Amino acid sequence: MLQYLSRRVLSLIPTLFVVAVVVFTLVHMTPGDPAAAMLGPEATQEQIQKVRNDLGLNEPIPTQFVKWVGRAVTGNLGTSIFLSQPVTAAIGQRVEPTGLLTLLATVIAVGLGVPAGVIAASRHNQLGDRVMMILALLGLSVPSFWLGLNLILLFGVRMPILPAAGYTSLAEDPLDALRHLILPAFSLGFAQAGLIARMARSAMLDVMRQDYMRTARAKGLAQRLVIYRHGLRNALIPTLTVIGLTISTLAGGAVVTETVFNLPGAGRLLLQSVLRRDYPVIQGAVLCVALLYAVVNLVVDLAYAWIDPRVRYA
Amino acid sequence: MRNHWLMGATALALSLSLVAGCGSKSTTSTGTTTTGGAAQKGGVLKVAIVGEPPTIDMHTTTATLAFEVGWHIFETLYTYTADYGIQPMLAETLPEVKADGKIYVIKLRQGVPFHNGKVMTSDDVVASINRWNKLAQNAKGAMAGLKAVTAPDKNTVQFEFDKPNGTLLAALATPGNGLAIYPKEICDKYPDKPIQEFIGTGPYKLIEHVPDRYYKLQRFDQYASRSEEPNGPGGKKLAVADEIQFIPVPDTNTRLSGLESGEYDVAALLSGSQYQSVKNDSSLQAIVVKPISHLNVSFNMKQGPFTNKLVRQAALAIMDPEPIMSAAFGDKDLYRIDPSLMQKEQGVWWTDAGKENYNQHNVAKAKQLLQQAGYKGEKIRYLATKEYDYNYKAALVYADQMKAAGFNVELVVSDWATLVNNRAKPDAWDMFGTGISVKNNPLLLASMGDKWFGWWSNPQRDQLAQQIAGELVDAQAAKPWAELQKLYYEDVPSVKIGDYFGTRAARKNVKNVPTMGEYYFWNTYVEKK
Structure with missing residues (x-):
């Protein structure tokens, strides 16, 4: 197990290096200039060139890459050109809203998706199955920003019971932080719930055809016990893969939802940084997202063994 | 004697710069x-x-x-009033002008504290001037020919130029890229990088900045206010609210829904359709803010078809501003068709010189000019961006108008950062549109300079610009300015399409909301029930 873990951790190094090369190349190939974004629309070319020189942006691209990688391996992702603060600090400040949003949206997605999938499978081809699958399809089809805007209109403006936008940090007021996250988490979680429900249903249907399920029923176990103790646990492996992907997607790219709800999260930072051509932040943020994907995948793989004792890593 | 005459004339000019009807009904x-x-x-x-x-x-x-955030914290030596007259702020009075406009002596207000408790002196002002002169685009024209900035005593600063300077006062009063006064220590610590310690003399001090969340400002209780009645950004600053939070909300729908739900008290810049819906909402106030900018399309005069003046004149002849402005800004409250490069609200600077060449919409003339120019349908790359909705919509309509005259226009649509990058390369474009923000002096308009993208080079322009710069009184400088505007309409370095205004919305119980283009919330407050 330990050997497997170290192998997986070591495999992160080439993965991250490839991501670093690709993102650095793409960012520098994209037209646009961080100096121009910083100096404003009426800055002259002379001023822009001076700032480019000061920032080292006129150095050859390979030189800039080597310097960036050299710093990145020591944990220094550089300084944001636009925000004038270390990239790690800029990302760090946005971890809380994005992390909480991801957590809450995942809870909603799993909380709605798994039971919906189980109900649909256990009432296969009956009314309950159809209702659940229509809802799941709706979740998958409705864009989260559209749902978000409607939730704002309904619960933020018409019946103002929840904040329409913004964020309060946990340290300031934990309850208010939660209130600010309910609507965005629901608009994100609903779409993911649809995906999880469909996956859970399909996995459950597979499992329910197995011999051991028939045996469980034959020995007189209650239907509830058959489904939850014998069925769901076995159906969780494929569902868990989807949940893992959901977490990675939410943590790395809730860009639109964060913009609609004005949440100062990592997704919005990444989007704004692309518009401002803030190279160090784009590179740092993409690297962090890649790392996050790799770590979540690893955790999901390890969770397989925990859920299903037949899975062993050597 | 000469000095007294100049002072009197300056005061007269300032009093003459009257507003010609400012803002919406509620202004x-x-x-x-x-x-x-x-x-x-x-x-x-x-x-x-x-x-x-x-x-x-x-x-x-x-x-x-x-x-717009900064000037709540920092102040300038001069500022302007609602009618664009210039008023002292950290300076005690208007400057004493000597040696036919080569020397400006400015007396500073005494006992003005910075947020760190230190009292402002001429050392701070000289250090700020030197830093501003080195770093600011806005300083370049106004400080041309500067020989020295000195501090004869701790409450006086003196500018000495090698020729008469008529643009200094306007530049000192301009907040955009303006001469904010910082403590000398801050100027010394950050000679060429943005400052990281925000200590000013303004009515509010910065207490917290969380990027993308807010700038939190708190009233500065020791603030030394002027005594004149509030007038635009000038006069007394009451610092009514205990705290002002500037919250970045890039999405316009979110700004509006946040305002409707009471999350925000004031929201900046709404779209035309949102402006209409705010107008119909009894709990909100819709505010048209003016002047802001004029919509301008620049031509590349270094390379390509627009190096030929006749081709530029054809592009001007075909231009029909009404449909362009209507497509770009929608509601008629939000734009104005006017030939003057300086805004109507700017008193003596407003001129209709060259108006015969504005708003012609003359297809036959445009075709004839193109024929004379020998234009053979070479491709014209028109840079536009969807990042600013109006920019793209205006480009669509203007490109269509040009096509009707025989121009072979191709829209090159990108994000703003890419457009900014491309416009610096003469081989990458032929025309591009942008807003040119209002300035106190026409020489400060970005599009009038030879460094502006398009690179307008014209000896007659230089001569007239020199005359304007040499006049110390706006009313006298207005004459060469009118000639320069006429030349602009003949040489056509760019096309002015129309003036556009901004929108701002506030909840009904918010009082004293600024109606000028800029934000100044030191006298704004939320009325308690």
Whole structure:
């Protein structure tokens, strides 16, 4: 197990290096200039060139890459050109809203998706199955920003019971932080719930055809016990893969939802940084997202063994 | 004697720069929705702004957002009133002008404290001037020919130029990329990078900045206010709200829904359709803010078809501003068709010189000019961006108009950053559109300079610009300016399409909301029930 873990951790190094090369190349190939974004629309070319020189942006691209990688391996992702603060600090400040949003949206997605999938499978081809699958399809089809805007209109403006936008940090007021996250988490979680429900249903249907399920029923176990103790646990492996992907997607790219709800999260930072051509932040943020994907995948793989004792890593 | 005459003439010119009708129905002559009232000190004013400023160091960026937050914290030597007259702020009075405009002596107000408790002296002002001169685009024209900036005593600064300078005062009063006064220590510590310690003399001090969340400003209780009545950004600053929060909200729908739900008190820049819906909402006030900018399309005069003046004249002849402005800004309240490069609200500077060449919409003339020019349908790359909705819509309509005259126009649509990058390369474009923000002096308009993208080079322009710069009184400088505008319409370095205004919305109980283009919330407050 330990050997497997170290192998997986070591495999992160080439993965991250490839991501670093690709993102650095793409960012520098994209037209646009961080100096121009910083100096404003009426800055002259002379001023822009001076700032480019000061920032080292006129150095050859390979030189800039080597310097960036050299710093990145020591944990220094550089300084944001636009925000004038270390990239790690800029990302760090946005971890809380994005992390909480991801957590809450995942809870909603799993909380709605798994039971919906189980109900649909256990009432296969009956009314309950159809209702659940229509809802799941709706979740998958409705864009989260559209749902978000409607939730704002309904619960933020018409019946103002929840904040329409913004964020309060946990340290300031934990309850208010939660209130600010309910609507965005629901608009994100609903779409993911649809995906999880469909996956859970399909996995459950597979499992329910197995011999051991028939045996469980034959020995007189209650239907509830058959489904939850014998069925769901076995159906969780494929569902868990989807949940893992959901977490990675939410943590790395809730860009639109964060913009609609004005949440100062990592997704919005990444989007704004692309518009401002803030190279160090784009590179740092993409690297962090890649790392996050790799770590979540690893955790999901390890969770397989925990859920299903037949899975062993050597 | 000469000096007294100059002072008198300057004062006369300032008093002559009268407003020609400012703002919407709810506008007052002091540049706010209401005036005075029973201002109740206290409360938090939450303002949703369009994005995160790159910095609030006013010396280092031309971005409007920078000073709109920054000038609550920092102050300039001069500022302007609602009718664009110039008024002292940290200076005691208007400058004493000597040696036919080569020497400006400025007396400073005494006992003005910085937020760190230190009292402002001429050492701080000289250090700030030197830093501004080194870093600010806005300083370049006004400080041309500067021989020295000195501090004869701790409450006086003196500028000495090698020729008469008529643009200094306007530049000193311009907040955008303006001469904010910082403590000398701060100028020394950050000679060429944006400052990281924000200590000013303004009515508010910065207490917290969380990027993308807010700039939190708190009333500075020791603030030394002027005594004149509030007038635009000038005069007395009451610092009514205990705290002002500037919250970056890039999405316009979110700004509006946040305002409707009471999350924000004021929201900046709404779209035309949102402006209509705010007008119909009894709990909100829709405010048209003016002047802001004029929509301008620049031509590349270094390379390509527009190096030929006749081709540029054809592009001007075909231009029909009404449909372009209507497509770009929608509601008629939000734009104005006017030939003057300086805005109607700017008194003596407004001129219709060259108007015969504006708003012609003459297809036959345009075709004839193109024929004379020998234009053979070479491709014209028109840079536009969807990042600013109006920019794209205006480009669509203008390109269509040009096609009707025989221009082979191709829209090159990209994000703003790419457009900015491309416009610096003469081989990458032929025309591009942008807003040219209002300035106190026409020589400060970005599009009038030879460094502006398009690279207008014309000896007659230089001569007239020199004359304007040499005049110390706006009313006298207005004459060569009218000639320069006429030349602009003949040489056509760019096309002015029309003036456009901004929109701002506030909840009904917010009083004294600014109606000028810029934000100044030191006298704004939320009325308590």
